[in-house]
Amino acid sequence: MNKQAMAQEAISQIEILIQNLTLDNVDEIESELLTYFRFLKILNELKVSHTNVSETESKDVSADNPSEDKSKDSKIGYVFERRLKGGFLNEKNVYVPENIIRKQGFENGDLISAADIGNDNYYFELVEKASEPKPTNRVQLNYCILSKQDSMLVASEYFDENWEIKHIKYNDAPHAFLITEDAIFKEDLEEGSIVDIAYYSDNVDAFRVIWKHNTDEIKHETPLPSSHYKTKYPKTDTVKTNELEGKTVLLLGGEKRTAEFERAIQNNGGDLIHAYGNVDTKRLESMVKSCDMLITMKLNINHPKARKAKEFAKKYEKPFREMDSRSISDFLQKAKSLIY
Incomplete structure (x- = not known):
């Protein structure tokens, strides 16, 4: 992707962020917008011009290694490894935030580029989609409903794809996730909050609250097919x-x-x-x-x-x-x- 295309992609993401801006997510959107603005400033300062390379240099490069120019222009993709919350590019030792994964649709095993835009921030882009997501023992349960049980905040129910309330089960038995004080504080959780939870299939006690839905997110969910309602x-x-x-x-x-x-x-x-x-x-x-x-x-x-x-x-x-x-x-x- 050339310089102009990268800029246009960033601008498109900024437009999407602004469209999704609500009073509930001002801080989160502001942080992401600042990241994109920093990226655009750095991108603008980059000197990318084929005329900067002399004809002689160009010929020498082509003679020594015909494929070198092509490899420089292509993006380096790193294998994406999904974690309970967020993910990781082990070869580059870079963490991929949960919100980026959701927006870009990254899956376990995808090849992802990570351009350093300063202040420990990165611009992530899909280089190559995995033919099939690599298997993992990670399980994600969406739209869990937080409720109070004996003064504790728990998730024992969730909304299914038809927006009917169902009991959370593990190994066919009812299960309740006990929300930690740390998660309550970090995610600003309360009774009635709707969250996504991820856990390991072989260890349900190792879980994380990975996302808190606000009302606008739920309101703009893709509606069910008309045939469902009929x-x-x-x-x-x-x-x-x-x-x-x-x-x-x-x-x-x-x-x-x-x-x-x-x-x-x-x-x-x-x-x-x-x-x-x-x-x-x-x-x-x-x-x-x-x-x-x-x-x-x-x-x-x-x-x-x-x-x-x-x-x-x-x-x-x-x-x-x-x-x-x-x-x-x-x-x-x-x-x-x-x-x-």
Whole structure:
């Protein structure tokens, strides 16, 4: 990759970072942006020009070793070894951060280049994808739900691919990961946090919390295929009742399926108003005040916003429920349960 192409790739990554910027990840995004800016400054100072090499020198190099010029232009790839959290390029003795692995999609056995951009920071790039990821005894469990048990923070449940809550199991037996005080402090964890956990298949006690999801990350997850919703929730779109007649349901969260939630409520005689995660406090209060009931999808909403909605519901004496999934049938059942 030439100098201009490397610069364009860095700029593309900066654009992606800015698009994903939220109040919850300002510090993390700032750190990564500064790394890319340092890289661009160093790249700009590099003297890369074929005219700097005299014709005589060029001929001498070609005569002595025809392949030398080509090897200089190609990137050196180092074997990437996945660790519980992050990874390592053993041949270069360089650590690859977890966030870089996620953004670049690196897998165990890939060949990765690492350009030193100063201050112990590196610009990583995939040189060659492994034909097949090298086997490892590392197991990753995504979207684990942290809860309190006897004053301790544990992960005993997780969201599966259909956003249904499942019990964590090890060797077919229920298992709970006890979150250490160190992890709680470093990752800013609390009850209700959604995290990814990695452990070794032969030693479940050797585990790490490798990622904490914020509400925007979860909100922008790729939606399930439309066929999934059609097969799983056929009655929601077809069966019509008047159980919610005259009722206005306020849904906080669940942005990806607005049309389906609205259709489900309308098919039961009610009306839906939808508040997204970025709704301001005054607007949220007005929406709660005008609704007949409030349902909050906790997975999509940050804790302060959910608490504020709950406060407004109590203030205006509106019945409310919270959900741990994005299931339409569950949502409809919650709404019907709030009818007095």
